[in-house]
Amino acid sequence: MEKTKYAGVESEQADQAELSAIERAAFAEDAAVETAHPQPYQVKNLTQFGYNFFRPSAAGFAPLSDIPVGPDYVIGPGDRIILNLWGGVEGTHELEVNRSGEIVLPRVGNVKVWGITFDRLPGLLKANLSKIFKDFDLNVTMGKLRVIKVYVVGEVKAPGDYNLSPLSTLINALSASGGPLKTGTLRNIQVKRGGKVVETVDLYDFFLKGDKGKDIRLQPGDTIFVPVIGRVAGIAGNVKRPAIYELREEKDLGDLIALAEGFLPTGYLQRVQISRVDAHEKKVVADFNIDPKGGGKSLDQILANIKIQDLDVVKIFPIDITLRDHVRLDGYVLRPGDYALQPGMRLSQLLLQDNLLPEYYKDAAEITRLYPPDYHPEKIFVNVAKALAGDPEHDLELKESDKVQIFSRWEMEEMPRIRINGEVQRPGEYRLFTNMTVRDLLLVAGNPKINAYLKNAEINRIKQTGEAVSSFPIVINLEEAIKGNPKDNLMLAPFDELSIRKIPNWAEEKERYVTLQGEFRFPGVYPIYKGEKLSTLIERAGGFTDKAYLRAAKFTRVSIRELQQKRMDELVAKTEQEILKKQAEVASVAASKEELEATRAALESLQRIVALLKAAKAEGRLVINMDKLDKFRDSPYDVELKGGDLLEVPQVPNAVNVLGQVYNPTSFIPIDGEDVEFYLGKAGGSTREAEESDTYVVRADGTVISRQQVSMFKNLFFCGFMSTPMEPGDTIIVPQKFERIAWMREIKDIAVILGNLALSAGVIVAAGL
Numbered sequence: 031m032e033k034t035k036y037a038g039v040e041s042e043q044a045d046q047a048e049l050s051a052i053e054r055a056a057f058a059e060d061a062a063v064e065t066a067h068p069q070p071y072q073v074k075n076l077t078q079f080g081y082n083f084f085r086p087s088a089a090g091f092a093p094l095s096d097i098p099v100g101p102d103y104v105i106g107p108g109d110r111i112i113l114n115l116w117g118g119v120e121g122t123h124e125l126e127v128n129r130s131g132e133i134v135l136p137r138v139g140n141v142k143v144w145g146i147t148f149d150r151l152p153g154l155l156k157a158n159l160s161k162i163f164k165d166f167d168l169n170v171t172m173g174k175l176r177v178i179k180v181y182v183v184g185e186v187k188a189p190g191d192y193n194l195s196p197l198s199t200l201i202n203a204l205s206a207s208g209g210p211l212k213t214g215t216l217r218n219i220q221v222k223r224g225g226k227v228v229e230t231v232d233l234y235d236f237f238l239k240g241d242k243g244k245d246i247r248l249q250p251g252d253t254i255f256v257p258v259i260g261r262v263a264g265i266a267g268n269v270k271r272p273a274i275y276e277l278r279e280e281k282d283l284g285d286l287i288a289l290a291e292g293f294l295p296t297g298y299l300q301r302v303q304i305s306r307v308d309a310h311e312k313k314v315v316a317d318f319n320i321d322p323k324g325g326g327k328s329l330d331q332i333l334a335n336i337k338i339q340d341l342d343v344v345k346i347f348p349i350d351i352t353l354r355d356h357v358r359l360d361g362y363v364l365r366p367g368d369y370a371l372q373p374g375m376r377l378s379q380l381l382l383q384d385n386l387l388p389e390y391y392k393d394a395a396e397i398t399r400l401y402p403p404d405y406h407p408e409k410i411f412v413n414v415a416k417a418l419a420g421d422p423e424h425d426l427e428l429k430e431s432d433k434v435q436i437f438s439r440w441e442m443e444e445m446p447r448i449r450i451n452g453e454v455q456r457p458g459e460y461r462l463f464t465n466m467t468v469r470d471l472l473l474v475a476g477n478p479k480i481n482a483y484l485k486n487a488e489i490n491r492i493k494q495t496g497e498a499v500s501s502f503p504i505v506i507n508l509e510e511a512i513k514g515n516p517k518d519n520l521m522l523a524p525f526d527e528l529s530i531r532k533i534p535n536w537a538e539e540k541e542r543y544v545t546l547q548g549e550f551r552f553p554g555v556y557p558i559y560k561g562e563k564l565s566t567l568i569e570r571a572g573g574f575t576d577k578a579y580l581r582a583a584k585f586t587r588v589s590i591r592e593l594q595q596k597r598m599d600e601l602v603a604k605t606e607q608e609i610l611k612k613q614a615e616v617a618s619v620a621a622s623k624e625e626l627e628a629t630r631a632a633l634e635s636l637q638r639i640v641a642l643l644k645a646a647k648a649e650g651r652l653v654i655n656m657d658k659l660d661k662f663r664d665s666p667y668d669v670e671l672k673g674g675d676l677l678e679v680p681q682v683p684n685a686v687n688v689l690g691q692v693y694n695p696t697s698f699i700p701i702d703g704e705d706v707e708f709y710l711g712k713a714g715g716s717t718r719e720a721e722e723s724d725t726y727v728v729r730a731d732g733t734v735i736s737r738q739q740v741s742m743f744k745n746l747f748f749c750g751f752m753s754t755p756m757e758p759g760d761t762i763i764v765p766q767k768f769e770r771i772a773w774m775r776e777i778k779d780i781a782v783i784l785g786n787l788a789l790s791a792g793v794i795v796a797a798g799l
Contacts, residue, residue, distance in 0.1 A: 052270070052294060073264075073266040073267075073343060073345065076264050076266050076272060076273065076274055076343075077273060077274065078212050078262070078273065078274045078276075079237070079271075079273035079274060079275050079276070079289075080216045080233060080234070080237050080276075081209065081210065081212055081216070083209065083233075083237065084187075084204060084205055084208060084209020084210065085209075098171070098172070099148050099172050099175070099197070100148070101147065101148055101149035102147055102148070102149070103147065103148040103172070103196070103197075104145060104146070104147055104148075105127060105131075105143045105144060105145070105146050105147070105148065105151060106127065106131070106144055106145075106176055106196070106250075107127050107128060107129050107130075107131055107144065107176065108126070108127060108175075108176025108177065109126070109127045109172065109173075109174075109175055109176045109196075110124055110125065110126045110127075110172070110173035110174045110175075111124070111125045111126075111127070111133060111143075111151070111170060111171075111172060111173065112124050112125075112170070112171045112172070112173045113125060113135075113155065113168060113169075113170055114168060114169040114170075114171075115159075115163075115166055115167075115168050116166065116167055116168075117165050117166035117167050118163050118164050118165035118166040119159075119163045119166045121136070123135075123136060124173055127143055127144065127176075130142075130144075131143060131144020131145070132144070135155065135158055135159060137162050137163075138158050138159060138161065138162055141154070141155070141158050148172065151170055152168065152169075152170045155168065155170060156168055175195060175196050175197070176196055177193045177194065177195070177196075178193070178194055178195075178196050178198070178248065178249065178250040179191055179192070179193055179194075179250060179251065180192055180194055180198070180203055180248050180250070180251070180252045180253070180254065181251075181252070181253040181254065182203055182204065182206070182207040182253075182254045182256075183253065183254070183255055183256070184210075184214060184254075184255045184256035184257055185210055185211045185213050185214025185215070185256045185257065185258055185259070186204070186207045186208060186209065186210055186211060186214060186256050187207060187208030187209060187210075187211055188207045188208045189207065190207070192206050192207065194206065194248065196247075196248075197247065198247070198248050199242075199245045199246060199247055199248060200219065200221060200229075200231055200244075200245050200246060200248065200254060201233075201236070201242075201245050202248075203248060203254050204219075204254065204256075210256045212259070213258060213259055214256040214257070214258065214259055215256060215257050215258065215259045215260055215276060216232075216233040216234060216237075216259075216276055217232045217233065217234055217260065217276050217278045218230060218232070218257055218260065218278070219231045219232075219233065219254065219255070219256050219257075220254070220255045220257070221246060221248075221252060221253070221254055221255075222252070222253040222254075222255060223249060223251070223252050223253075224251075228246075229244055229246050230244075231244045231245065231246075232244070232278065234276075234278075234289075238289070259276055260276055260277065260278065261276070261277040261339075261340040262274055262275065262276050262277060262340065262341060263275060263277055263280075263286055263338050263339070263340070263341070263342040263343070263344070264342070264343040264344065265286055265287070265289075265290045265343075265344040265346065266343065266344070266345050266346070267297065267345050267346035267347060267348070268293060268294040268296045268297035268298070268346045268347070268348050268349075269287065269290040269291070269292065269293055269294060269297065269346050270290060270291040270292055270293075270294060271289075271290045271291050272290060273290070275289045275290070277338065277340075280338065281337060281338060282333060282334050282335070282336055282337050282338055283302075283304075283318075283320075283333045283334075283336040283337075283338055283344065284330055284333030284334050284336075285338070286338050286344060287333060293346060294346075296348050296349050296351075297346045297347070297348070297349070298346070298347040298348060298349045298350075299319070299320050299321040300319050300321050301317050301318075301319065301347060302317070302318045302319075302320050302344065302345070302346060302347075303315055303316070303317050303318075303344070303345045303347070304316045304318070304336075304338075304342050304343070304344050304345075305342070305343040305344075305345070306339060306341070306342050306343075307339075307340075307341050318336055320332045320333060320336070353368060354430065355370065355371050355430060356368045356369060356370060356371055356430070356431070357369050357371050357375075357380060357428050357429075357430070357431070357432040357433070357434065358431075358432070358433045358434070359380060359381075359385075359434050359436070360433060360434070360435050360436070361434075361435045361436040361437060361438075362386075362387050362390050362391070362436045362437055362438040362441070363381075363385050363386060363387060363390075363436050364384070364385045364386070364387055365385055371428060371429075371430055371432075374427060375427070375428050376417075376425050376426065376427050376428065377395075377397075377412065377417045377424070377425050377426050377428060377434065378417055378418050378420060378425045380428065380434060381395075381414065381417065381418060381434075381436070383418075386436065387438070389438065389439040389440070390414070390436055390437070390438060390439065391414070391436070391437040391438060391439045391441065391442045391443070392413070392414050392415040392439075393413055393414070393415070393442070394411050394412070394413065394414065394437065394442065395411070395412055395413075395414045395417070395434060395435060395436050395437070396409060396410070396411055396434070396435040396437075397409070397410040397411075397412065397426065397432055397433070397434050397435075398410075398432070398433040398435070399429055399431075399432050399433075400429075400431050410426070412424040412425075412426060414436070445461055446461070446462040446524035446525075447459050447460065447461055447462060447524070447525070448460055448461075448462045448466075448471060448522055448524070448525065448526045448527065448528070449525075449526070449527040449528070450471055450472075450475045450527070450528045450529075450530070451527070451528075451529055451530070452482070452487075452528075452529050452530035452531060452532070453478055453479040453481055453482035453483070453530045453531065453532050454472065454475040454476060454477065454478055454479060454482070454530055455475060455476025455477060455479065456475045456476040457475065458475070460474050460475070462522060462523075462524055462526075465521065466521070466522050467511075467519050467520065467521055467522060468489070468506065468508075468511040468518070468519050468520055468522065468528065469511055469512055469514060469519050470522075471522060471528060472511075472512065478508065478512075478530055481532050481533050481536045482508070482530050482531070482532065482533070483508075483530070483531045483532060483533045483534070484507075484508045484509040484512070485507060485508070485509060486505060486506075486507065486508070486531065487505070487506055487507075487508040487511075487528060487529065487530050487531065488503050488504065488505055488506075488528075488529045488531075489503065489504040489506060489520065489522075489526050489527070489528050489529075490502075490503055490504075490526070490527040490529065491503075491504055491523060491525075491526050492523075492524075492525045492526075504520065506518040506520065508530065535560075542557050542558060542673050543555050543556065543557055543558065543673060543674075544556055544558050544567060544671050544672075544673070544674075544675045544676070544677070545675070545676045545677070546567070546568070546571050546676075546677050546679075547676065547677070547678040547679075548578070548678045548679040548680050548681075549574055549575040549577050549578035549579070549679045549680065549681060550568070550571045550572065550573070550574060550575065550578075550679065551571060551572025551573055551574070551575060552571045552572045553571065554571070556570060556571065558671045558673065561670060562670070562671050563668050563669065563670055563671065564585075564654075564662075564667075564668055564669055564670075564671055564677065565659060565662055565663040565664070565668045567671060568659055568662075568677075569659060573659055574658075574659070574679060577681045577682065578679045578681070579679070579680055579681055579682040579683065579730070579758070579759070580656040580657060580658070580679065581656070581729070581730050581731055581757060581758075581759065582679075582680050582683060582730035582731060582758075582759045583654060583656035583677065583678065583679045583680075583731065584649075584651060584677070584678045584679075584680075584732070585651065585652050585653075585654045585669075585675070585676070585677050585678075586649050586650045586651050586652070586675070586676045586678075587650050587652055587672060587674070587675050588650060588672070588673075588674035588675075589650075589672070590650040590651070590652055591647075591648050591649060591650020592650070593650075594648035594649070594650055595647060595648040595650075597648075598648050651732055652669070653731060653732045653733055654667045654669070654731070655667050655731065656679070656731070680759075682758050682759075683730065683758045683759040684699060684700065684758065685697040685698065685699065685700065685758065685759070686698050686699075686700050686709055686756050686757075686758065686759075686760055686761075686762075687760070687761040687762070688709055688710065688712070688713040688761075688762045688764075689761060689762070689763050689764070690720070690725075690762075690763045690764035690765055690766070691716060691717045691719045691720035691721070691764045691765065691766050691767070692710065692713040692714055692715065692716055692717060692720070692764055693713060693714025693715060693717060694713045694714045695713065696713065698712050698713075700756070700757065700758040703755065704755070704756060705752065705753045705754055705755050705756060706725075706727065706751060706752050706753070706754045706756060706762055707752035707753065708756075709756055709762055710752075710762065710764075716764055718767075719766055719767050720764045720765070720766070720767060721764070721765045721766060721767040722737070722764065723737060723738065724736070724737065724738070724765045725737045725751070725762065725763065725764050725765070726762075726763055727754060727756070727760055727761065727762055727763075728760065728761045728763065729757070729759075729760050730757060730758065730759030730760055735751075735754060736751075737751040
């Protein structure tokens, strides 16, 4: 943190713990009587005054060498003089003063200038030049100045000899040496010249008054001597500049207070303490009452009688920060805070009307009052409205340190609310305002929607009879209420709920549209009409294109998707619990290490499938045997459309997929007339882990053909499952074998369930993936 130092006092910016006494007094929060607490005081961060002026970064003490010299500047060897001539003779000459103290003028010769002040130099030069030249003028300025050597010794940080500018002063030299040590004096610094003391400097004159009268200009060979520090005394606490000061002629407390620039208003004068070292034996303290009130002596006289010794530390304690002669107003008011307590002041005088916020609670205000002798708090509740009306029972006379709390109406009362739902722009709960009607509520809620049924609406109202509560409906004509007809534009009561119905047979936008994607002449989103069938919509879309692959047409419906999703979620959750249960049992059931590892691997495979199904969403697919439009029309698959339906007809897929427990699960280019056996052979055939008897085919239209299903009828058709012809977009799935271990047959059942779920989600999953 960046620190700024002032005459021995360190101030840390933005650090509240290091606030000065003035800052603490100005910005400290006023404490009330009930929050009063002990105020111990300890001396800390008390530093010696003045030494921080000579910090290393104090560049401001360096002599300025680029300013014009003064008229009293004495010319000496090493100075350079710039002479400008014009008129009868012209030219610019830079003349250096040699060791003999002379300069060489053009055509004139040597002229002695050593010891001449700068104000006399132009006259001297002109007098000598006039011997040779006539009718000319001249201008004389100083160029580079000489360097003088001075000595700084005694209690300084870096004693030694220093080469300085001839414009340097005592303070410049001290700065160059790093300044006096804290063991060195600031009040008796000597400048010696030719073995004699030519000046004694008290830096306090400069630090405290800005007086540089004795900051003399140095000459070559001068010696600056800083003796050891003299007597010191510190002053801490509530003075304007707490620090440790060096004493010169100061002898009493008044002199020390003057060095600290006086007391702060927060200083407690009834007890000033001096900590003192007594005769090289012990440390003692002495307390003094320096308050001049009623004593017959002035403050200066009292302070003059208190003598100060070497190493004394004076503590000026703070006054009691507890705020007096006030009352505090808090709560629901415009300007909370402390208010001056006037004699005989009553509550109504504190609660001015322009200070009370709208909807303040009129029935009660809380007054916290302190009662002597121990000043314990007690609560008094009054009626605000009656107090403002001047009722003496409630318009109490305020006492010192009273705390008045005003409440908001909605802190003390339940806000009356009403609700509107149905066909409005912003249905929801709203505040009930006084004299609010049905039309007012409609305006607050953004008015009815276009599809709102205005002939009939219903208000559900609460009726309270004693301790019994019941509700009953009120039917109104909403159209007449909007017109302001008093019969229907009823006054609303708390907790009323207005329900606005939808026009019968009105369909929302999402319910009136069906999407056609893929190989249609005009794919897109189409509005549908009540009772319209799929064939009619396809005809409106221009029919299919030549690239349409009708076997892979996919028809999805929102209601089916919702049902499938619900079933999926339930079964996935149930299956996940079964897998977790099996995982917990696997260690106790497995007969060998190999069986344990195989079972765990199988369960982990099922967990991956569960995770896949959690991320997947049900398609809501309805299997439709799509055909050319003339054949499809009026067929059992020509379903009546509903809003949100989607029909997707892709191009001919250029692949037959083989997945699961085969040597090379991949996709193959379809070949006309080829069957399951052909494509399994292309994939390398089934692995040892394959359950060949459960192999099945998922057709492009979503239907499934299983091996067991075909084996039941192979005698009728004289062909087996392996001879099943494959079409583009079909997928062969070979599941994993689980019968190697008897207990793992239960895992097989789980795998079958997951496979069926995956098919409903449009996700093809093979056990063991």
